[in-house]
Amino acid sequence: MFQNIKKTYNEFPQIFWMVTIISFIDMLGNYILMPYIALYVTSRFGVGLTQVGIVWAIVGVGNLIGGMFGGALTDKLGRKFMILFGLIVSASFSIVVIFVNKISTLYIVVLVMGLMGSIAGPARSAMVVDVLPVEKRTEGFGILRITMNLAATIGPALGGFISKYSFSYLFIMDAAASFIVGILFFFVLPETKPKLKTDEIKLPETSGKKDGGYREVFRDWKFLLFVLISAISVLVYEQMNTTLPVFLRDTYAFPNFMFGWLLSMNALMVVLFQYLITKLIKRFSAFKMIALGNVLYAVGFGMYGFFETVPMFFVAMIIITLGEMIVAPYSQTIAANFAPEDKRGRYLAVMQWTGLVPTLFGVLGAGIIMENHNPLIIWYLAFILCMVAASGYFMLHKIHRNPMEANQSNKDNQEVQNIQNPQIIAAD
Structure with a gap:
């Protein structure tokens, strides 16, 4: 079994495994928080599920717009910058949510969170594609799915334990995970955007x-x-x-x-x-x-x-x-x-x-x-x-x-x- 694990590890570049580990930390923070958003909104603001649905719809609109801008900026500014920018801003607004007292203000905050949360999405996927050869991409995305589901298995249980003390701690944990990932991205991962030189030979x-x-x-x-x-x-x-x-x-x-x-x-x-x-x-x-x-x-x-x-x-x-x-x-x-x-x-x-x-x-x-x-x-x-x-x-x-x-x-x-x-x- 150890030999199979070692063989699988050697089949992929080291930078891919770095991205995988860092993505796990980020997704763990996400899954600690997200299953309890509906409970937080209804208990904090005294509203019903309709308002929760509005919150999710606003997040979805933000994700849609942020992803479009993020895709274009990823191609122009590079993968690393966009990922760092998205992590830092979205983490900051996770902390801001704790201090929001009105549902109308929450709508604005979650719109920004949706924008920033998805603006780095294309950059993450592009970074994986950049470092993997075509024949390894399907297996690579499969490994990332394993990572995501491992986070999905652990995160909600941790979130349930933490929420017993305060829902605010969930937002703090999510922000902390994003900041940790941002630091790792800055110091560990290089820029992977391909350097094309078609201007020299047409x-x-x-x-x-x-x-x-x-x-x-x-x-x-x-x-x-x-x-x-x-x-x-x-x-x-x-x-x-x-x-x-x-x-x-x-x-x-x-x-x-x-x-x-x-x-x-x-x-x-x-x-x-x-x-x-x-x-x-x-x-x-x-x-x-x-x-x-x-x-x-x-x-x-x-x-x-x-x-x-x-x-x-x-x-x-x-x-x-x-x-x-x-x-x-x-x-x-x-x-x-x-x-x-x-x-x-x-x-x-x-x-x-x-x-x-x-x-x-x-x-x-x-x-x-x-x-x-x-x-x-x-x-x-x-x-x-x-x-x-x-x-x-x-x-x-x-x-x-x-x-x-x-x-x-x-x-x-x-x-x-x-x-x-x-x-x-x-x-x-």
């Missing part, structure tokens, strides 16, 4: 082209189709953390602590099996695998509309988690491979829409259905939408067979670097 494919900013991204119709289909998939997946616990509680009197077990099982499965599954599926077509993952989503979420027993609720979550472990690593990798190196931040920023837009509208739509119609309809629709997404991914396989190959612009840039640095060719 190739026919790249000469004469101007930086089109987001216009170039929005002209990439295959990528936009991928984003649209992914948004449908995420729209359903997001119900796991929002609609599902309320549905199970109100429809079947499912205890909250047992739903905690469901989520813990989900996170533990990812920690234990994500890397193995990523290794097993990497030989197959990426879009076909994501289509399979969405079929598993359809079956798992659909089961909540047909079964009423606790054991079947756990079986459904196991099936959903299997789908998640197939879908998630491929999604980020494919998005990165669509992007030319000089537009990587922008592409990854647009990819964030797949999570932000469903967060804004998915929970609201599910709430309207639950309050005005048979709540089982949600899971019937979930089945249909996931099958639509699976069909969309299969269609993408037909028109874009090799999404695991980097954008041709990346190849052109590498050719330029090889011409400028003959020793690279000799080393190969």
Whole structure:
């Protein structure tokens, strides 16, 4: 076992493991705080769930805007600066929340937190893509998912213990984690933004082209189709953390602590099996695998509309988690491979829409259905939408067979670097 761990460690550059460890610390702070936001808002300001929903919607708007600016600035200013800027400002506003006494003021503060919290998102993803070769990106994002789920397993338990003393301590812990990560980023990690030198040697494919900013991204119709289909998939997946616990509680009197077990099982499965599954599926077509993952989503979420027993609720979550472990690593990798190196931040920023837009509208739509119609309809629709997404991914396989190959612009840039640095060719 030790030999396998050592082998896996040696397969990835040291800077990737640094990013992984630092990301774990940051995500741990996030998961200490986030599960208890709704409880904090309702108890601190004496408001209901509608106001909590408004808070989340404002955060979502901030995330959407921040991600777009962050993507462009990542390509211009570099990865390291954007990550440090986002960490420091978002940590500062986590402390500010403690001193907010009016819900209207909180709306403004969380808008800034949403902006700053997501402005560094494209830079983080771009840094991982920068340091990993194309063939290692799927496994790399799989390892990052393991890290995230390990934080998701530990964080809520720590947060629950800390919240017994004061909710304010949760914000302090989140801010402390961000400051620690900022210090580590500053002293440990180098800038990873690729240094392109196409101005010295012009190739026919790249000469004469101007930086089109987001216009170039929005002209990439295959990528936009991928984003649209992914948004449908995420729209359903997001119900796991929002609609599902309320549905199970109100429809079947499912205890909250047992739903905690469901989520813990989900996170533990990812920690234990994500890397193995990523290794097993990497030989197959990426879009076909994501289509399979969405079929598993359809079956798992659909089961909540047909079964009423606790054991079947756990079986459904196991099936959903299997789908998640197939879908998630491929999604980020494919998005990165669509992007030319000089537009990587922008592409990854647009990819964030797949999570932000469903967060804004998915929970609201599910709430309207639950309050005005048979709540089982949600899971019937979930089945249909996931099958639509699976069909969309299969269609993408037909028109874009090799999404695991980097954008041709990346190849052109590498050719330029090889011409400028003959020793690279000799080393190969």
